[in-house]
Amino acid sequence: DARVTQTPRHKVTEMGQEVTMRCQPILGHNTVFWYRQTMMQGLELLAYFRNRAPLDDSGMPKDRFSAEMPDATLATLKIQPSEPRDSAVYFCASGLVLAGGSIGGYTFGSGTRLTVV
């Protein structure tokens, strides 16, 4: 089965350090999402890309978060500097979207569990 691959699975870091999370979307998918999940807020959309171009990153704290897709097989989410309130599970999801909408829904990666101490 095709799957979305996220690395690392777990990350513990000290406050102030840079954190980089990576996502390899399913081959052929043209849309990539980054979500953050916490108990309090549920799944929050941080940013998403279509054909590697950013469509919406309004959910991200701009001063510390950045998201990029350097190529079609890699999406990155960086936090610099990290803060304890960034502790959460970060999910990447990918899907194929054509003019009428997504084809077959979106597939999520296993997530990166980030703990900032």
Add this chain to the structure above:
Amino acid sequence: EDKVVQSPLSLVVHEGDTVTLNCSYEVTNFRSLLWYKQEKKAPTFLFMLTSSGIEKKSGRLSSILDKKELSSILNITATQTGDSAIYLCAVEEGNQGGKLIFGQGTELSVKP
């Protein structure tokens, strides 16, 4: 502001019971509604609904969309302990194509 609301937020039932989970939405440009099941890890895809009144079914799970009422239900019959999970509803918004807006989820616990 676009939003998706699920109810109930949590539910405890016994094996064999039938449950109905609700999802309502206010989205300016609706494209589709999706249901996901989340156990310990990533959400896994269950259903995608685009047309009103057409039931989608997979084993003991079924779902239907009502575009007039801006809502959807997810039914699980003859529940099993393995159905215990968080069930997430998401609406695909169409202004920019494909943006997914999630509800808070319904946490279902099935007791033996």
